[in-house]
Amino acid sequence: xPVYELFMILRQMSRPDVVSCVKRASEMIxxxxxxxxxxxxxxxxxxxxxxxxxxxxxxxxxxxxVEFSLPPSQIEDINEEFxxxxxxxxxxxxxxxxxxxxxxxxxxxxxxxxxxxxYRKEVxxxxxxxxxxxxxxFKYNSGLDYYPFAK
Numbered sequence: 066x067p068v069y070e071l072f073m074i075l076r077q078m079s080r081p082d083v084v085s086c087v088k089r090a091s092e093m094i095x096x097x098x099x100x101x102x103x104x105x106x107x108x109x110x111x112x113x114x115x116x117x118x119x120x121x122x123x124x125x126x127x128x129x130x131v132e133f134s135l136p137p138s139q140i141e142d143i144n145e146e147f148x149x150x151x152x153x154x155x156x157x158x159x160x161x162x163x164x165x166x167x168x169x170x171x172x173x174x175x176x177x178x179x180x181x182x183x184y185r186k187e188v189x190x191x192x193x194x195x196x197x198x199x200x201x202x203f204k205y206n207s208g209l210d211y212y213p214f215a216k
């Protein structure tokens with residue numbers, strides 16, 4: 066199953082209410098066959114701007130990040146359920162890359178590491194990208210005997 070991250074902002078509530086809201090959200094994921102990997106409380110802080118949800122305007126919110134695995138067919142149902150929850154102001158579900166599924170192992174040798182930076186493959190690629198992005202220089206053999214923009 067793919068790994069997803071749920072970032073949600075809850076309205077300002079007492080601590081027991083926040084716990085019950087996060088528990089409700091977690092049970093929705095578990096009821097649909099998901100597995101919760103971690104729940105991170107990012108804290109209560111001022112929102113960057115006034116947000117309205119369910120007819121109320123909010124200026125302060127509690128931020129949570131939930132990492133979970135779930136079949137892709139259930140994501141729309143979960144998102145719809147979260148949209149009906151009166152305690153959740155904003156929610157975003159993002160698919161993440163799992164390190165276990167896609168290992169990013171880079172083959173490296175000591176010889177490549179000991180080369181001066183100008184001879185390394187990565188540095189040469191960056192230099193090539195920089196040369197492609199340079200603006201063309203003015204050509205002085207334009208048929209005029211003088212440079213017309215000189216003061």
